[in-house]
Amino acid sequence: MSIFQQSKPVGDPLLNPQKTHARRREATLVRRLAVRLPLLASAAVLLFFVLAAIAPNLLAPFDPLAINPAQAFSAPGAGHLLGTDESGRDIYSRIIHGARPSLLIGAAATAIGLGLALVLGTIAGFGGRWLDFGVARILEVLFALPGLLLALVFIALAGPGVATTVIAVGLTSAPGYARIIRAQIIALRTSPMVEAATVLGRSRSRILTAHILPNALAPITVLATLGLGQAILWAAALSFLGLGAPPPAPEWGTMLSAGRTYLSLAWWMTFFPGLAIVLVAAASTVLSRSLKSGGGQ
Amino acid sequence: MSTSTATATPTRSPGFPWSTVRWLLGKLGGGIFVLWAVATAIFFGIRMIPGDPAEAIMGGPGSQASAEALAAARAQYGLDQPLYVQYFGQLWRLATGDMGTSYALKTPVAEVLGELIPPTLILAVLALLVAWAMALLLAVLSTRSGGLGTALGSGLEIVSAAVPHFWLASVLILVFSTMLGWLPPVSTNTPAGLVLPVITLALPLAGFLGQVMRDTMLEAQRSAFALSARARGESEVGVLLRHSLRHAALPAIALSGWAFGSLLSGAVVVESIFARPGLGRSLLAAVTSRDIPMVTGVALLSAAAYVVIMAGSELAERIADPRIGPS
Numbered sequence: 001m002s003i004f005q006q007s008k009p010v011g012d013p014l015l016n017p018q019k020t021h022a023r024r025r026e027a028t029l030v031r032r033l034a035v036r037l038p039l040l041a042s043a044a045v046l047l048f049f050v051l052a053a054i055a056p057n058l059l060a061p062f063d064p065l066a067i068n069p070a071q072a073f074s075a076p077g078a079g080h081l082l083g084t085d086e087s088g089r090d091i092y093s094r095i096i097h098g099a100r101p102s103l104l105i106g107a108a109a110t111a112i113g114l115g116l117a118l119v120l121g122t123i124a125g126f127g128g129r130w131l132d133f134g135v136a137r138i139l140e141v142l143f144a145l146p147g148l149l150l151a152l153v154f155i156a157l158a159g160p161g162v163a164t165t166v167i168a169v170g171l172t173s174a175p176g177y178a179r180i181i182r183a184q185i186i187a188l189r190t191s192p193m194v195e196a197a198t199v200l201g202r203s204r205s206r207i208l209t210a211h212i213l214p215n216a217l218a219p220i221t222v223l224a225t226l227g228l229g230q231a232i233l234w235a236a237a238l239s240f241l242g243l244g245a246p247p248p249a250p251e252w253g254t255m256l257s258a259g260r261t262y263l264s265l266a267w268w269m270t271f272f273p274g275l276a277i278v279l280v281a282a283a284s285t286v287l288s289r290s291l292k293s294g295g296g297q
Numbered sequence: 298m299s300t301s302t303a304t305a306t307p308t309r310s311p312g313f314p315w316s317t318v319r320w321l322l323g324k325l326g327g328g329i330f331v332l333w334a335v336a337t338a339i340f341f342g343i344r345m346i347p348g349d350p351a352e353a354i355m356g357g358p359g360s361q362a363s364a365e366a367l368a369a370a371r372a373q374y375g376l377d378q379p380l381y382v383q384y385f386g387q388l389w390r391l392a393t394g395d396m397g398t399s400y401a402l403k404t405p406v407a408e409v410l411g412e413l414i415p416p417t418l419i420l421a422v423l424a425l426l427v428a429w430a431m432a433l434l435l436a437v438l439s440t441r442s443g444g445l446g447t448a449l450g451s452g453l454e455i456v457s458a459a460v461p462h463f464w465l466a467s468v469l470i471l472v473f474s475t476m477l478g479w480l481p482p483v484s485t486n487t488p489a490g491l492v493l494p495v496i497t498l499a500l501p502l503a504g505f506l507g508q509v510m511r512d513t514m515l516e517a518q519r520s521a522f523a524l525s526a527r528a529r530g531e532s533e534v535g536v537l538l539r540h541s542l543r544h545a546a547l548p549a550i551a552l553s554g555w556a557f558g559s560l561l562s563g564a565v566v567v568e569s570i571f572a573r574p575g576l577g578r579s580l581l582a583a584v585t586s587r588d589i590p591m592v593t594g595v596a597l598l599s600a601a602a603y604v605v606i607m608a609g610s611e612l613a614e615r616i617a618d619p620r621i622g623p624s
Contacts, residue, residue, distance in 0.1 A: 140327065141334040144600040146558025148565050149580075156584040156592040157342040233461050237566060240463045241581055256463060260570070263467060264475045271471070274464030281459035
């Protein structure tokens with residue numbers, strides 16, 4: 001159907017050029033806004049949580065750890081916006097205070113994953129045939145333990161905790177990044193720009209640091225934006241499974257895990273921390289997609 | 298894999314399919330390498346990190362086991378022998394199918410795994426089928442009605458990228474068990490108990506697969522071969538079913554490895570939440586109690602499954618795509 005479809009008639013501009021023009025401009029404005037709405041919403045969500053991470057006391061009305069048994073299991077309402085948990089702690093304040101550990105864990109894991117991937121990808125893409133072969137075998141092994149599995153095996157060896165969670169999540173994301181970075185570096189290595197530098201007699205290390213790595217950086221930024229959301233998800237999953245930050249901490253995955261016990265009694269304990277995770281992950285996905293397509297049309 | 302180039306021989310003699318044999322041998326070698334690497338990494342990993350494996354055998358650092366008990370455990374599990382003896386002994390046992398005894402359960406790992414595979418396999422296969430059906434429906438819908446399908450598609454894509462299994466499961470339990478009371482929050486092997494876990498696993502998978510299938514399908518609908526099929530008088534449904542769908546299946550098959558990872562990770566979370574026996578839940582228990590033989594067993598099993606699935610998907614791609622050619 002689509003290939004035979006005619007473009008829609010836009011009215012006759014000769015009859016009433018002014019009106020059509022104005023209407024068309026209005027239509028494109030509305031459409032532009034509609035296209036940008038998810039992007040704007042995502043930016044707002046991320047900004048909110050970054051602010052929460054930097055200055056939680058600005059946004060949170062209560063102490064995230066203050067116990068108030070008389071107020072335990074309060075439903076969301078006027079006093080406590082998103083309700084309270086089993087010890088009467090304010091869920092909204094805990095989510096706000098949870099932004100810092102949750103975002104930091106995500107950022108640190110992404111940094112570890114990308115750093116490892118940059119090393120592996122550069123060695124594979126620039127180090128010659130045998131190194132490429134060796135790295136490819138390493139990646140194959142890492143890929144064979146997909147998703148949470150690699151992280152779980154690592155935690156089984158190193159023991160649970162926040163630091164191991166960060167490394168485990170970084171390790172999980174590294175092979176995917178490494179493959180993309182390797183392809184990027186190979187594409188750059190065979191580009192006319194690098195050929196010219198080679199002809200001019202530049203050394204290999206100079207070509208790598210002055211030409212290849214700076215140009216590989218832009219796609220890595222897109223990867224990092226997408227990766228941040230995913231890293232927060234994975235870290236929260238590990239916390240949820242009881243392998244990350246220990247319970248009283250206002251970390252989103254840990255809060256969810258604690259709320260699980262009271263799911264039928266106090267749904268807000270599980271629902272809202274999860275919503276925070278979903279919002280951040282969705283926002284980072286939308287943002288990275290618009291970065292990839294070149295700044296949202 | 299580099300071995301796939303071996304099939305590019307132009308002379309396709311009707312005799313013995315040597316290229317297939319070479320391809321299979323390559324896959325087998327790659328698979329054995331991966332298993333060896335996983336076993337080796339875990340073996341040396343556990344010995345590089347501070348902490349006594351004997352303590353884990355006796356029930357973790359909290360158990361306050363006596364020095365004699367620790368020494369006895371070390372001797373029983375061969376931990377007092379030189380490293381290279383332990384290493385090659387371990388490799389030999391693994392090669393002969395002996396995965397050791399679980400520290401926590403005190404039963405052979407192979408036996409435990411044998412019991413755990415069926416429930417997880419049922420869960421994963423059902424989820425995969427549901428996800429494929431949903432993805433197909435999504436892809437077909439979005440080629441039919443432009444705006445709505447596109448919106449639905451990108452919405453589901455965000456869902457699949459951003460909604461974690463653990464939250465989805467909690468929300469589903471909340472709505473369908475606590476509020477509506479339709480389905481049990483604990484999963485037994487009854488059909489009703491399987492519904493929520495399967496949906497939890499299938500939904501994110503379907504969003505991702507559907508997105509990829511939709512893109513390929515739209516491309517196929519606009520392609521020259523679809524035009525020529527229409528010119529031959531093929532109906533729109535016929536073009537969709539006979540040509541575009543086959544096209545759309547390709548990237549979805551190529552994503553099998555990813556799908557396996559998603560299902561396995563999901564199984565860990567879902568089996569824990571729905572209190573369902575299976576590989577994922579036992580892996581989590583083994584990780585928590587640092588039951589290394591058990592962790593090694595699950596890791597090797599899933600690595601082997603991954604290798605087989607990747608080879609299988611390559612084979613399926615060759616069958617679905619005549620341009621690659623039958624192997």
